[in-house]
Amino acid sequence: xxxxxxxxxxxxxxxxxxxxxxxxxxxxxxxxxxxxxxxxxxxxxxxxxxxxxxxxxxxxxxxxxxxxxxxxxxxxxxxxxxxxxxxxxxxxxxxxxxxxxxxxxxxxxxxxxxxx
Amino acid sequence: xxxxxxxxxxxxxxxxxxxxxxxxxxxxxxxxxxxxxxxxxxxxxxxxxxxxxxxxxxxxxxxxxxxxxxxxxxxxxxxxxxxxxxxxxxxxxxxxxxxxxxxxxxxxxxxxx
Numbered sequence: 119x120x121x122x123x124x125x126x127x128x129x130x131x132x133x134x135x136x137x138x139x140x141x142x143x144x145x146x147x148x149x150x151x152x153x154x155x156x157x158x159x160x161x162x163x164x165x166x167x168x169x170x171x172x173x174x175x176x177x178x179x180x181x182x183x184x185x186x187x188x189x190x191x192x193x194x195x196x197x198x199x200x201x202x203x204x205x206x207x208x209x210x211x212x213x214x215x216x217x218x219x220x221x222x223x224x225x226x227x228x229x230x231x232x233x234x
Numbered sequence: 235x236x237x238x239x240x241x242x243x244x245x246x247x248x249x250x251x252x253x254x255x256x257x258x259x260x261x262x263x264x265x266x267x268x269x270x271x272x273x274x275x276x277x278x279x280x281x282x283x284x285x286x287x288x289x290x291x292x293x294x295x296x297x298x299x300x301x302x303x304x305x306x307x308x309x310x311x312x313x314x315x316x317x318x319x320x321x322x323x324x325x326x327x328x329x330x331x332x333x334x335x336x337x338x339x340x341x342x343x344x345x346x347x
Contacts, residue, residue, distance in 0.1 A: 124277070152334060152335070154337075160339075160340075161323060161337045161338060161339050161340050162278070162323070162337045163337075164334055164335070164336070167334055209275075211277050211278070213335075223268070223280070223335060225277035225278045225279075226277050227276055227277045228275065228276060228277045230275065
């Protein structure tokens with residue numbers, strides 16, 4: 119079946135530094151990828167929609183200059199958290215659209231970001 | 235704005251009993267619904283989906299019911315097992331796949347031995 123690989127699974131960084139998270143579709147081409155953020159005991163909140171070869175579409179309230187998204191190929195999207203602060207600590211999850219699977223959405227395993 | 239929500243934040247059931255997890259949605263344009271299971275520290279795992287032209291769909295030990303009149307859907311798990319313990323989310327989108335999903339608030343299912 120469709121597999122989405124997300125790396126790293128865990129990362130700890132110092133406040134003020136930047137962190138890059140990768141999301142790869144391993145056996146299919148994903149023209150669209152989604153990035154979610156999830157705080158403890160809360161739901162997944164969509165941050166942005168990433169389309170290959172074009173600028174990402176951000177949800178209301180998400181700072182595009184802080185959360186940089188690049189979708190340069192059909193199998194890779196990256197999320198860079200710039201100038202990270204402790205309040206950015208969260209679980210980040212990507213999802214890639216594969217129209218070949220039943221529901222079309224395949225999720226990565228998530229990245230636990232801790233900013234100290 | 236439009237949202238998808240759940241009635242019960244925590245559901246405790248005895249092993250072997252049936253579980254029912256509910257979800258209310260408010261977007262009348264929603265026509266595709268998915269139930270996901272999420273274990274701690276992992277991404278969501280697809281369980282079952284249903285389109286708006288159906289009111290019931292069955293899988294292995296799971297059944298999803300959709301009531302468009304009251305904008306409500308439910309997930310029924312038969313013979314609940316300890317491995318079913320997780321957080322369950324409903325999600326909706328306004329077209330059949332490819333568009334962004336809106337997730338409900340989630341229900342923590344705890345299976346007691």
